[in-house]
Amino acid sequence: MSNNKSLSQYITLVPSSVMIGVFFMVPFVLIIMASVAVKTPDGDFSYGFDLTHFERFMTWFYIERALFSAAMCALISCISLLIAFPFTYMLTQFKERTKTLWLIYILAQLSLSEVLIAFSWQVLFSRKAGIGNILEYTGIIEKSFAMAPSAGAVIAALVYLAVPFAILLLYPALSRMDRSLIEAARTLGTSTLGTFFRIVIPVNRSALVSSSVTIFVLTLGAIIVPQVLGKPEHWTLSVLITDQAIFNFNLPFASALAVVLLLLSGSVVAAVMKFGGEK
């Protein structure tokens, strides 16, 4: 009996395994193969084994870019959760109807593409039509100034992109949370803030960890926002990969950079899961 059951389980796994195999593994293997491909004199490349593209990465310029990308996305991940977690916690305490309306609104935000967000923020941060004009009008600053391109602009736009994801990732855990824990803490004399920090956050630790990792990986892949709102020193590894693949005719090097990016995000995910997840 048990053998039969496991067999039927295997059979139901077949369609999804085939899909994952074909649509995920094949491009992945092609990227790995391209990253060690040999460049030919006519500007093309042929499959082989050549580590020059990885050697080219091993210069301070590219390593610094990789570290900068990781640090910036980690920061964005932190800021997004600082905004999303308290909001989601309050959202779960709203009436059913209000909750639904908010969730629909947040889901709608996800339909905005990165391109749209980048260009909207470019206008918001401009000298002639942006936030600066409101600040000038209200007398907070003397004269409107351009706020982009800058690191702040890149971070703001990517946080804006990430917050709806963070809310939707945190919502299930927070809405399932056992309210009696909070009641117990409150009955025993813990303040509202104390309850939030000593009960709500620890109980939802795994949801927080998985959301932060998702936001990290999501923003690491952003290319338009850093390009449009950042100076060259704010361009992430993903921007350099795009340049190599589209403008510099070097698919093997672009693939090598992509493999590095994959290893980078993979090791961050693994480290966070190991040290930050549930015991």
Add this chain to the structure above:
Amino acid sequence: MKPTFSRRHFLGTAAAGAAALSMPSIARADKSPIKVGTYGGFFEDSFKEFVYPEFTKATGIEVESVAVPTGEAWLVQIKNAARAKQAPVDVSMMAGVNRLRGVLQGLFQVYDESKIPNLANLSDTFKARDVDGGLQAVGAVSWYITLCTNTDEISEVPTSWGDMWDPKYEDTLGLLALSTNSYLLEVTAATFFGGTDILSTKEGIEQVFAKLAEVRSNVRLWYRDEGAFQQALQDGEIPMGQYYHDVAGLAAAEGFPVLSTFPKEGGILDSGYWITPKHAKPVDEVHEFINFTSDPATQATLARYLGTAPVIDPALTDLTADELAAVSSPKSPIIPRYDIYMEHGDWIADKWSQMLGG
């Protein structure tokens, strides 16, 4: 019994079926239609509206328009199709380093010059040949990148590319973000080193890089997307920078305070060439098409409606002096050194990224 319907059989049947389906069109007209690739957007729209109908009227050959990307992606698509002995289009526009690489990799057909009488209108610059002298690409249209300003913000019009280095323009410039589309190495060489010859050696390129690095503090935006800069230029947000002369002219015609200036060192002249992928079938029709676009009348139409510069001697066209001035300049242009990106591509790309990042 073994199954007799093998894969090879299937392919054979499918080919026969496809041939049968295409029969009626062959029977209807003795000239087969051609697929022509141009850059999607304004380029393609203008060709569809002003060139293809006239071509069909003149030759009876139908044109199917295909929008193609400007970057390397298009060359990769042609290459992949060639592996399957296919051609995604019969003739396509292609520019810059892409075209050189395509020729080098043997992806294109050699044209039969006797079938293109109008080739005589073109100078040798616009007849690109492979090492054996075979004609692989023919000039289609040219365009200039010039120094553009927002006249509301900058009243004193700059006259030289060198003005970009002037400290008074701190944080006001928009420049293209890549060496292979901004051609700023060529601009710097022509402005400060008496011409682009200095780029022939690595040492020379390094000298030019050192000079170009000095412009960085004046640059507000290094743009890849034309739209991002055009908006900022029109609004005066980023009041000065390098931009396409034709599009700047269109913006000015729409009433925006945008002015395109040919600096005294000349504008950057880039050109799109017609190429035909190896396995394209309607070869005669393609030759007729290229002959048509090399005609002075077609070149004049393109200058008027697309805003591109003719690839033939302007004297052959009926363009008035004003019309010609709108699309080009008598000053000798800065011609991109595509060859250096072929020879030192990776090295220049790395140096370029490092220069931008400081």
